[in-house]
Amino acid sequence: MAKIAFIGLGNMGGPMAVNLVKAGHEVTVFDLVPAAVAAAVAEGAQASDSAEVAAKGKDFIVSMLPASQHVEGLYIDGTGLLDIVDKNTVIIDSSTIAAESARRVAEEAAKRGIKMVDAPVSGGVGGAVAGTLSFIVGGTTEAFELVKPILEAMGKNIFHAGDSGAGQVAKVCNNMLLAILMAGTTEAIGMGVKNGLDPAVLSDIMAKSSGNNWALQVYNPYPGVMETAPASNGYQGGFMVDLMAKDLGLAFDSAVKSRCSIPMGSMARNLFAMHAANGNGSLDFSSIQKMFADLD
Numbered sequence: 001m002a003k004i005a006f007i008g009l010g011n012m013g014g015p016m017a018v019n020l021v022k023a024g025h026e027v028t029v030f031d032l033v034p035a036a037v038a039a040a041v042a043e044g045a046q047a048s049d050s051a052e053v054a055a056k057g058k059d060f061i062v063s064m065l066p067a068s069q070h071v072e073g074l075y076i077d078g079t080g081l082l083d084i085v086d087k088n089t090v091i092i093d094s095s096t097i098a099a100e101s102a103r104r105v106a107e108e109a110a111k112r113g114i115k116m117v118d119a120p121v122s123g124g125v126g127g128a129v130a131g132t133l134s135f136i137v138g139g140t141t142e143a144f145e146l147v148k149p150i151l152e153a154m155g156k157n158i159f160h161a162g163d164s165g166a167g168q169v170a171k172v173c174n175n176m177l178l179a180i181l182m183a184g185t186t187e188a189i190g191m192g193v194k195n196g197l198d199p200a201v202l203s204d205i206m207a208k209s210s211g212n213n214w215a216l217q218v219y220n221p222y223p224g225v226m227e228t229a230p231a232s233n234g235y236q237g238g239f240m241v242d243l244m245a246k247d248l249g250l251a252f253d254s255a256v257k258s259r260c261s262i263p264m265g266s267m268a269r270n271l272f273a274m275h276a277a278n279g280n281g282s283l284d285f286s287s288i289q290k291m292f293a294d295l296d
């Protein structure tokens with residue numbers, strides 16, 4: 001079993017660290033919020049007062065932080081963990097960040113002889129708790145093979161997307177498509193309802209026709225159509241509008257830098273940014289339905 005430092009115990013990182021403990025690993029945790037550390041310790045993790053202390057002498061470091069600046073701050077600019085950790089420690093950053101940030105940190109790690117992968121996740125808090133996340137890994141094949149058994153304790157599907165940064169690129173491509181599909185689905189249901197259709201009947205028709213997609217299958221955005229979907233629970237739980245807006249911002253930045261045209265993604269970005277600005281940031285992202293139906 002491996003010695004692992006886990007840094008960043010928020011909505012995702014907390015349950016992920018606990019799943020590593022349950023798999024029998026020796027897990028030392030650190031977060032800026034003491035209550036988050038205490039919650040992981042209650043599940044069998046060991047507490048640490050700082051990222052530096054947690055990271056010393058470990059086989060792996062896993063980080064799950066909010067955004068690019070936090071990851072660059074932890075490893076290079078602020079705490080500077082790369083100058084502290086042992087050469088044979090393998091670093092796994094599972095935060096969703098810009099691909100160029102992931103590449104920058106991995107390159108700095110490589111200069112010091114340290115292996116690092118970007119391994120953003122899909123599957124949300126439910127997947128983090130259940131240990132069924134998808135990990136989308138960017139890094140060398142050698143590093144991928146080293147981290148795979150560790151990721152398998154927290155996830156079900158472990159993909160190797162390509163070299164450093166590729167995990168982040170694949171992650172934002174997927175989430176951009178998800179945002180477009182969700183916005184399109186809510187628009188279609190909204191038009192149907194305003195023209196007298198029952199949203200459940202219309203959803204069933206589209207799910208069995210050429211408009212079928214993931215939202216219609218398992219995550220219907222119209223309240224009352226699907227009992228288990230956030231839409232039927234006041235758009236609570238699930239994947240927050242603010243996080244989708246963040247991911248669409250990353251997609252947009254990536255498109256600008258790589259000179260790609262993303263008209264649908266840009267539209268989705270604007271829709272979700274407006275929706276967030278209208279006070280819906282903490283709701284599930286399927287609440288974009290409110291823009292296309294009189295729900296309140």
Ligand code: NAD
Nearest residue numbers: 008009010011012013031032033064065066095096124125
């Ligand atoms: P969160 O805000 O709940 O947790 C982040 C944690 O990091 C907090 O507990 C914070 O105190 C801690 N932190 C910040 N800087 C730190 C530092 N320097 N040292 C130690 N701890 C530090 O966020 P989350 O929902 O857990 O998401 C984490 C990442 O996963 C984000 O990049 C997010 O985009 C991505 N993600 C989230 C979801 C989701 O559904 N929540 C799904 C997929 C991916």
